[in-house]
Amino acid sequence: MGIxxxxxxxxxxxxxxxxxxxxTPQSGLLSGTAYGFNTRFGDKKGTNPEELIAAAHAGCFTMALSAKLGEAGFTPTALDTRAEVDLSMEGGPSLSQIRLKLKAQVPGIDEKQFRAIADDAKQNCPVSKALSAVPISLEAELVG
Known part of the structure; x- marks a missing residue:
């Protein structure tokens, strides 16, 4: 049984x-958090579906990358991911693109191996799989 x-x-x-x-009653993270037309399309304080998808994707991808790096014998010092989710209004609202932007500190790894592992995590994290109908790009930078 899953979670x-x-x-x-x-x-x-x-x-x-x-x-x-x-x-989100289980974690308590969101409790009466406002959302609406003006939090999605305007500047009213609150959240929106695209922001929540971005947070879920950034978190899932980063955890998947940490796991895959560990499987390859590397322990990251830091993994910082920004996920940007675009909502297009052409032809009706739809998610049109997701951009993952990663800055990583991973001692001892070379650029080619890092990129291969990052690409694998992008393709195979559960949120990427769930969002496979949306084009997902990855900018991965090895720093430090």
Missing amino acids: SRHATAHWEGDLKGGKGTLD
């Missing part, structure tokens, strides 16, 4: 004037 996690969403009102809240 199951959940989140809940509550919404009141129409699309543009309405408002909602998100909760």
Whole structure:
């Protein structure tokens, strides 16, 4: 049996004037966190689906990379990932692109091996697999 996690969403009102809240009861990280049209398309404080997908993807990819580096005998000093999720409005709203931007400190690894392991993590982390309908790119920089 696998692991199951959940989140809940509550919404009141129409699309543009309405408002909602998100909760992650198991972790407590989100508790009545605001989301709505203006947090997604405007500058009102709160979250939105694209930001949450970006956070999930950055976290999943980074953990997968750490695991794959460990399997290859390397322990990273630091892995810093930024995930950017684009929402296109052409032809109706859809996720159009995800860019993973990684800066990594991995003692003893060469650039070619690092890139191969990073590409493998990008292709095979569970969130990348779930989002396979969206083009995903990776900029991976070995620093230090």
